[in-house]
Amino acid sequence: MDTLQSRIYRLEQLLQSAPERPPGASAAVATLESPAVSVVMPTHNRARYVGEAIESVLAQSFRDWELLVVDDGSEDDTRSVVARFLVDPRIRYLHQSNRGASAARNAGIRASRGSFIAYLDDDNVWYPDFLKKAVDVLATRPEISLAYGALVTDIHNFHQERILWKNFDRALLETGNYIDTNVMVHRRSLVDAAGGWDESLKSLEDWELVLRYTRTEPAAAINVLAAYYRHCDDTRITKLQDYQRDEGAVLAKNGDRPPAS
Template sequence: MKVSIVMRTYNRAHIIGEAIESALRQTHGDFELIVVDDGSSDGTAEVVERVRSERIRYIRHEQNRGVSAAGNTGIEAATGDVIAHLDSDDLWKPEMLGRLVDVLDRYPQVDAAFCDVEVVRGNSVSSIVSGMRAFPSLLASHAQPNSDVFVFSSREMYVCLLEEVPIKPTATLIRRNVLDALGAYNESWPSGEDWELYLRISKHYGFGYVNRKLATMRVLGDSTLSKFQEEDKSSLLQMVVGEKKALRGDREALQAANRAISRHHKELGWIYLHSGRRMKSISTYARGFAETGHVPLIMRTALALMPLSLNAGLKKMLSLGDGRHA
C-alpha cells in the first residue's frame, strides 16, 4: 500500500529538516514525500534540496495561499493509495506509517486511521486526548485485552467529532478514494480545516485508532494553531451550530453538539476577556447559554464583570463545576 505524505510548510527552514528526516526513517518503505512550500521566503527550498532523496517531490506556491490550499495541492499531486500529512514542525516515530497502514490492511471497513499524539508546548508535554471527555469514553466502550487497536463505526466517530477532535492531521491516514469521493480541504478555512474534513468523512466511513503516541506535534508561536486561535474557535463554533440545526431529534448527537457549542463559547469568551474585549466576552457567554442552556455559561457572564485580578480562583471553581478546563 503506497502512502503519499503531504508536508505543508511556510517559512520553516529552521525546523523542516527534522520533520523530513523522521518521514524518511519510516519502517514502511512504500511512500513518497510531497513538500508543498506555501510561498516561503526563508530558504526552505534549499533545506529540502540538501536532503537529496528520490522519495521527495518539492512543489512551490509563489504566493502564500494558506494551509488548506497547500494541503489540497499535495493531495492533487499524490500518486499513493493513502494520503498522510506530516506538518513541517512535527515528527513521526519510525513505526508510525507501518502501524496505521496495518490497520487499513486488516480492517476493510476502516477508511481513515489515526493514533495518539504527543503534544509539546514549550516545556509542557501531554497527550492529544488529555482533558477530553467523549473520546476516552468511546475508547472505554471498545476496550479489548492485549490490543491497542480500536475500530469505530461512522456513527460513533460522527457523534464524537461533534463534541471534540481527537484526530490530528499529522497522525492520520486516509484512503485516497475517500478524498476523491468527498473532496479534500475547504480552502475558506484558515485553521480548523481538519475538523471540517473529518466530520464530513465520519458521516460515511469508519475509523481505526492505534492507542500509541506515534507522532509528536510541536506547538510553536508561529504555528497555524497559534496564529489563528480566535478564528479557529469561531469557525468551529459556526460549523457545529450548523450541524446542530440539521440533527432534528437525534438526542445523542444534539447533546454532543451542545457540549461543543458550550465549550467554544466558553473558550472564545475567555479569549475576548483577556484581550480587553469585556463586553464581547459577556455577550459570547450569554449567547452560549441561550443556545445550550448550560448554566456555567451564565456564571461566567457574571465572572466577566469582575476585575481580572479577582476572577482566577472563581474561574477554577467554574471549571471544576462544568467538568472542563478553562
C-alpha cells in the first residue's frame, strides 16, 4: 500500500545529496561512444517557452549529449529562437511539416547518434543532475534498458501527489502511466527491437511506449528529480473522445488489463 510514510521515505531519497556514484560508473561511462545521450525535443508554436527548455539541457551536469530540436511545422518565431542556441555544436535544428509530436520524436530518433535516448517537451524543464544519474544507471546495469526519475507536477494529480515517482510496478503501470515522457532515458536497442513512437495516437503515446518497452524487462526508478512539468498554455489539453479512443487502442495493442475503475 502507498502510505504517507512510504511517500515521505521516497521524498527523503530524492532530497538527499548523495555524491557517490554506482560502483564502476566512472569507468563504464568513459567507454560510451560520444555523444552518449541523444535528447529529442519536439516543438510546435512554443517560441515563448522552447528557449527555457533548451537552457535546462545546457545546464545538465552531464555534458556528453546532443540535442535535436524537431520543429513540427511551427508558424511562430520558433526557428529564430532556436537559432540563438545553434552556436553550440551539440544542438541541431530539424524542421518538418506538422505531423504531431510522436512523428517529430521519431524523426529526431532517426537523426540521432547516441547510445541512450531521452526526451524533453518544449515547455518543460529538466533538473540539472537528471542525465548524469540516468547514464550512470544504464552504463552500470546492462540488464536495464529504461530508467526514469521523478516528475514534479501540479497537473497530473496521480493519487494526489505533486511528485510523481514510484518504484517500477508493471501491474500498476497497466492501470495508468506514472513514467512521463520527460523523465525517461532508454537504450537505442529498444527502438531497434520494439519500434518507435506510435504516430496513430493523439494522446497517451508515452504510456503506450512505456508499456511496450517494459513488456519483457522492468524499468529502473532512479532517485533524482528529473523534470518539472509546466502548464504554459492550453495546447496540452486532451479531448475526452481522443483519450477514450486511445486508451482502448493502447490496451488492445499491448494486451494489458483494463484500467481499474
